[in-house]
Amino acid sequence: MKMTKEEQQLSPVTCSAHHRAISDTMDILSGKWKIRIIGELIFGKKRFGELLSSIEGIAAKMLSKELQDLETNQLVKRTVRQTKPITVEYELTAYGRTVKPVITAMANWGQQHRELIRKKQ
Amino acid sequence: MKMTKEEQQLSPVTCSAHHRAISDTMDILSGKWKIRIIGELIFGKKRFGELLSSIEGIAAKMLSKELQDLETNQLVKRTVRQTKPITVEYELTAYGRTVKPVITAMANWGQQHRELIRKKQ
């Protein structure tokens, strides 16, 4: 039986692994804010309050919870700095930066989609 | 002011467009089943019942609703075939196939993530 390149790539044997991998990614990036937070941290370290004001619409509760999730999954590192009022810095780990291609793929497709919709109307 | 390559790419000017693009993508691929459905249709046309049994765990109501969403967004084409009991075929549009890089990026990252977790434990 001949298979196209695509079918080889996604053969039934590797198919369930494929689904699992996608599920894993969706679980880790799930929720309304995780990708926004990662997008904010791609530029570098940010303090809790900075994230709170730069991510429009997020409440402190959600920011705190989502950052904990990201920390649990090793995507983000939390550092308490012994400043006058204590400040806390969040930054992407090297591992967290590996998510960038996923985000880029989504951004590219979304942009193309928007252009296509605009042209049609 | 000097900027790294990354900062040029994601300059403040294009930043909100970037967020919008990501939101668009997430909206269209949102929900528990859309990516699974697209993944199933990458192999070719499938009837409603075939999708229902090949996508483990989905209920008819959800399948119906998600397919409608995908059709609305031009990712999927629905064709009624005048067979003895009427059958309905769903297939990806050419446009629907452009989502593949996004799914591939998610699958790749998920797989890498799983391997990393496995090595650590």
Added chain:
DNA sequence: GAAAGTAGTTTCCTTCAGGAAACCAACCCA
């Protein structure tokens, strides 16, 4: 001693995505 700035946590509430099961409707076959 009060106010202001840091980084959260707690409580209470609402909404909505999604699941289970029953139902519908057209058609064929026996």
Added chain:
DNA sequence: TGGGTTGGTTTCCTGAAGGAAACTACTTTC
């Protein structure tokens, strides 16, 4: 006449996600 097959829709329900606002705790400054 009634069961099987197709492709759905309707109804009812629940859990989880997320929002608003108040509260905590520590320190510095006024």
